[in-house]
Amino acid sequence: MSRPAASLADVAEAAGISRTTLHKQYATREDLVRAVGVWATDMWEQAVARVAGQPGTKEGLRQLFAVIVESAPHLGFLWRNPAFDEDEELTQRYIAVELRCLAILERARTAGLIAASTPNWWMLQTMYGLAYTAWESVEAGKLAPLDAPDLVLSTLLNGLGGPAAADAGAG
Amino acid sequence: MSRPAASLADVAEAAGISRTTLHKQYATREDLVRAVGVWATDMWEQAVARVAGQPGTKEGLRQLFAVIVESAPHLGFLWRNPAFDEDEELTQRYIAVELRCLAILERARTAGLIAASTPNWWMLQTMYGLAYTAWESVEAGKLAPLDAPDLVLSTLLNGLGGPAAADAGAG
């Protein structure tokens, strides 16, 4: 899943089955890729469903970010495949899940945790960006998995600013 | 450059030359990819060189972020190509440029703009992540190019936090 250029022979070997059997289950490579895309979407859906009821509190956001970080590989797979952009069903499902994430962020904004002037798309973008970055850091062994959600939370809410950064002049 | 899977015929057509001529200049596809990698590294080197002397102030960081945002496509190309990881020269040059970026960030940390507890790798990761995210937003038409550096600056220093986010409990 992490290597889009892998041949079907490699995939079959990695799956511990023969190439013939792989072709029985997925007639074409496209079928296989889509099946993995559906699976990745399932994973993401289920992960977000676990936290969709969270309130717009710091703890609620922390739960949300924990789920996004752990879904990072699935999201990365979906983002990297341009084919999914033209897949009506997957796109619809993706948007629906994204809206559930956005709902939590909006609650946090209403609660004053996030600046009222922050547009929806930038909340989402920074959340994705920071969470994905945190996941990469975990993969690289630079960040402990359990620390990732807190780091994303504090960075997204407070930035990296020190004592002299009280106001950055924008926002 | 933005489509790694493009055939050499497509590349030649896009370049307005024949496939034969393309092969004369770059014997193999590997040669071509590496040449583009060298070019992307050149671009990034030159861009950072323009701001390497900046101080650790908000304006200094803003200049740095402006340069990273504009270099995002070049960086993306370098990041997406695993072949470059094994290229000694390009890796060395990449690290050298990264260190020049880090120097500015460290100056800002010393000046108190960035929390003293922030590790180097997280400063770099968040800078890359936010800058790349901002560039994508520009590409998507959601963010004005001139606003991008300021948005990255304020988000990285202050986060998205509103009045109720005075302390997120981490860091």
Added chain:
DNA sequence: GCTAGCCTGAACACTCATGTTCACAACCAT
């Protein structure tokens, strides 16, 4: 005009991923 250099289209061989087919072995239920 003539030559040298560069670009071009066309053709070719080669490799590799892909998709298909088929015969055979293992296994499971009856």
Added chain:
DNA sequence: ATGGTTGTGAACATGAGTGTTCAGGCTAGC
């Protein structure tokens, strides 16, 4: 044991991308 299912290895055909060669055509400089 028997018949159905499932997985397997092997072979084959196909198509795309790649790299090479070659015979012209074009322009620039002599």
